[in-house]
Amino acid sequence: MDQASLQYPIGKFNESAPKQGAEISGWIQQIEMLPEKLKQAVEGLNDAQLDTPYRPGGWTLRQVVHHIGDSHLNSYIRFKWTLTEDEPIIKAYNEKAWAELFDSEEGPIELTLNFIEALHKKWVYLLRxxxxxxxxxxxxxxxxxxxxxxxxxxxxxxxxxNHHLAHISNLTTSKGWK
Incomplete structure (x- = not known):
């Protein structure tokens, strides 16, 4: 696989895609299903496997899991701001620096998997x-x-x-771990 395919295994997000009711419902369903799919993708992986980068120069699988939790928490908060304020300017954050903090580099993924599961239940309830x-x-x-x-x-x-799930799945498949 070339570098671009490793970095964007499902391609880049198409911002010009139509945003109709059925499509939005499908996206919400994907957000709802992510926690279970993510648990399945990392199930049975040991620490050495979790500490393997999904591509040269990329984050480890452990960092990817923690990044999803951090990113989706920020998104949930952005939704709440948008619903309660008039055209809020959101707070950006340094994703790379967050992924390099010790809790992302070394922390048990179970903490974040449980967090993502709870967060997504609350988020999906809001979205629906x-x-x-x-x-x-x-x-x-x-x-x-x-x-x-x-x-x-x-x-x-x-x-x-789905983008980060593909990072995990592509690595585990290519290494024969799953």
């Missing part, structure tokens, strides 16, 4: 209750001043979970 006018609300990303609607953000985070 959103009305069309709420789905069209947006936040502003401070790095590029892009306005991101909640309906687009749902798709981005469905993609995000």
């Amino acid at each position: 209750g959103l009305k069309e006018d709420e789905l069209n609300k947006f936040f502003v990303h401070p790095d590029n001043n892009n306005k991101v609607t909640l309906k687009l953000a749902i798709g981005m985070y469905a993609w995000h979970g």
